Amino acid sequence: MAHGEKITRNADGTLHVPDFPIIPFIEGDGTGPDIWYATKLVLDSAVKSVYRGKRQISWIEIYAGEKGYKETGEWLPKQTLNAIEKHSIAIKGPLTTPVGKGIRSINVAIRQKLDLYACVRPVKYIDHVPSPVKNPEKINMVVFRENTEDLYAGIEWEAGSTAAMHVLEFLRVDMDVSLPEDSGIGIKPISENKTKRLVERAVLYAVENGLPSVCLMHKGNIMKFTEGAFRKWGYEVAKDKFGDKTLTEAELFEQYNGIRPEGKVVIKDRIADMLFQQVLLRPEEYHVIATPNLNGDYLSDALAAQVGGLGMAPGANIGDTCAVFEATHGTAPKYAGKDKVNPGSLILSGAMMLRHMGWMEAADLVETALKTTIKDRIVTYDLARQIKGAKEVKCSEFAEAVVKRMK
DSSP: OOOSBOOEEOTTSOEEOOSSBEEEEEOOSTTHHHHHHHHHHHHHHHHHHHHTTSOOOEEEEOOOHHHHHHHHSOSSOHHHHHHHHHHSEEEEOOOOOOSSSSOSOHHHHHHHHTTOOEEEEEEEOOTTOOOSSSOGGGOEEEEEEEOSSGGGGOOEEOTTSHHHHHHHHHHHHHSOOOOOTTOOEEOOOOOHHHHHHHHHHHHHHHHHTTOSEEEEEEOTTTSTTTHHHHHHHHHHHHHHHHTTTEEEHHHHHHHHTTOOOTTOEEEEEEEHHHHHHHHHHOGGGOSEEEEOHHHHHHHHHHHHHHTTOGGGOEEEEEOSSOEEEEEOSOOOGGGTTSSOSOOHHHHHHHHHHHHHHTOHHHHHHHHHHHHHHHHTTEEOHHHHTTSTTOEEOOHHHHHHHHHHTTO
């Protein structure tokens, strides 16, 4: 039984975080236990170093993935979802997607069942991390990816199935659309409400953090009534909710000769394929990016590659009632139990979690100590093979080195 108190929500929706909060964790599959051990060590050490016993996290384990199936016979037990809702915050390692059985994706299921509609992925270069681009230090963006609809809604039918044939017949007879009979069919829903709440959160983040712009990423030139609508609804919510704090890119040039007024957030949009070029060639022009689900999946991984790969990429899935912070990479089963892989993604996600809780000093210490460790060329194998003169260490040893630099 964990000793501590639940995190609760105030009447205005903000978090009330006690000094000794109970936080559930999902260890994860494959390399999950290794990176969780390292992450817990770093987070607990930072909290202890900063608050000196006046604050402390009380961890409770909940189950999903392979361990969930072993313990309960379910890949995603109902009691796990209940625990996350009850405690408002959780953190998780990578989870296996069962092949040929179970649910389509445990990660997607958690997001959809808990309505964690905003996948938030900060992407910022850490000095001395190897990068395939010339100026990675210019990359400092936060991607807000809609998490619950688009193609990830999972509405599809196999080619040749009875259901697919019914849909094809409906399209042919009722909609005058003819498709090959051997087509697999998928549906791409993008709704006004879910778009607007995602963009509202993205714009609010920019306003609260004094960032210059929010870019709406879309493929609206082709998909006019889904991704084109995402663009339209994004502009609408920015104007309706933040009209005194935002202006469009067109207004910026028409009224201010392209010079952004102090305190204003510029709302702009870019077609998806163009934005992929822009974040490579002119990354300093982008700060917050709001995007539908599939675009955001592609873009956030592409950005992560520019700053060291998924091993250094934090992420969170956030809704109105709870949030889950997670490693953004896969389970890497061939390295399971070998104490080898980079725990950076989950450690940095843990720092995001501390910020979400309002424990800024502890979050700062985690990030500073991790950066110093990398600067000292103490890194796991994935970075060691790219850094001249690096000292390659195990996953747990990297965490110990980070903790050492907190003192």
